[in-house]
Amino acid sequence: MKVVITGGTGFIGLLLAQRLIERGSLTGASGRAEAIDKIVLFDVMRPPSLPAPLEGRVEVVIGDVTDAALLGRLVSGESVAVFHLASVVSAGAEQDFDLALKVNLHGGLALFEATRALPRPARLVFTSSIAAFGGDKLPEIVTDETKPTPKTTYGMTKVVLELLVADYTRKGFFDGRGARLPTVVVRPGKPNAAASGFASGVFREPLSGIDYVLPVGPDISMPLLGYRRVVEGLIHLHELPREALGHDRTINFPSIAVKVGEMVESLKRVAGNRKIGAVSSAPNPAIEAICRTWPGRAAAERAKALGFPADTNIDSIVRAYIEDYVDR
């Protein structure tokens, strides 16, 4: 089996590739575990280096996600698994509407067409976002049945892909599955253009000994999920039988609701005697405005019924980050 991961050199893409290499196999459209022969990480820019466990084990392809010819060459073969993670993220999409439409909408369509052209319908997993929810009438807790009324261009393009994936699947062009991700923490490395970036920064920077200024106040609540659970969840989503999902192919991933103030408390608790940078707050109205359009809590009934892995508390998410990135 060939696995193609778009946005493959991003944080989740690299972790997913690493986990797939560890596993060695994946259940796809054939319904049985198949040995993974090849992993292609497709992305827009070549990373300076790959994590050591990936060196020599993956093919990195750099290109434009709207390049139909290139996608046709990548998404090819007898047995293919597609993970579509590539996306212009929230604050970036607010700044550049045209780029967001090009990458998120037209890029998604180009990938769907390439996948549709395969000789046998493949499974395709894509990452939607809790930014699908927004609008004037958001309930306190969003569920799988809440009407998506996104209030960001990022969220809008995600819901559009959810609808396209459901219809391409209904038509039998491929077998698509969508993961509506909450804010994924703790992201290592440099901040990205996501408005939710502080939910990682508030842990990452102080744990590197750097002072951190929060762009939002302590009362904003965010649904969070640790990256370990995200990667496990994406693989679980790919391996579910087609009929497990019904017509509506996208599900809320599990999350825990954590207030910004609670993130700071968790940081201090988990850091213990470590010397960490100081956390202060200087709210940025543009970032706060985007965050306030998102739901503070999200239920994930479908994911729970389907056995998706869930975090139970923020401390264990922070401990995993320290284990994987700080102490390693």
Add this chain to the structure above:
Amino acid sequence: MKVVITGGTGFIGLLLAQRLIERGSLTGASGRAEAIDKIVLFDVMRPPSLPAPLEGRVEVVIGDVTDAALLGRLVSGESVAVFHLASVVSAGAEQDFDLALKVNLHGGLALFEATRALPRPARLVFTSSIAAFGGDKLPEIVTDETKPTPKTTYGMTKVVLELLVADYTRKGFFDGRGARLPTVVVRPGKPNAAASGFASGVFREPLSGIDYVLPVGPDISMPLLGYRRVVEGLIHLHELPREALGHDRTINFPSIAVKVGEMVESLKRVAGNRKIGAVSSAPNPAIEAICRTWPGRAAAERAKALGFPADTNIDSIVRAYIEDYVDR
């Protein structure tokens, strides 16, 4: 003011143009009634003739709705009102997925970009459809807050445009408004590729003295709206102040739920002593399958609160058709 109507030579497009000529003015982005200087009917095929009241009063432009340069020339001027009615309809879209994506999705995007390019944000009204609703978990009555999970490519593309219109509006690119139309009756002339076409055929054909074979059984319930109310409603939607709609720009239009059996009863009641064709039934599984994905009843709380015109019974809809098309 220049009024551009896509799908302008279709049934609703022609009626809308006629009504606008009768009125002479329309309230647009300026917030005040403006004299209508020009009406452009944009469509994919030239009609053999125009209704007499439109002859010499409208400009007919034939072209491809994805032709950005042509749209740029059409949607131009100091004050423009856009009505986007063009669409590949339900059964047609099920037969030709690629054409549906081209016309409905990419055509919509091209028109939105042309409208965005205007020097001042214009109002844009587009027709969505109750085919937005579908899926596995449809409630007995759909409302403005029901999650759209369309089970046709037609419905999918309509929901995608709803999302795009909300986001283009939020960004200030134009002031968009969407009308989620129920099945519009009674359509004169030849049947189109809509799976719901029987809801017009069952009246039109017998009233022309032609026998009619229903492709569905008597128990299927359809939310219906007479074309007079549709045209009034589209104008009302254009004239609402921007803030009347909030973030979610598309509303359910009012409708009455009518079973197929009740349509036949109404036909006989209203026809009275007229000699009419016989109605029989030979269910077509493909048509029935599409119809069963649609909601049988739809509430329209937002439209009612905003003063949209509603029908109260099927008999008056049939009487209007006889007055406008049979006896004229």
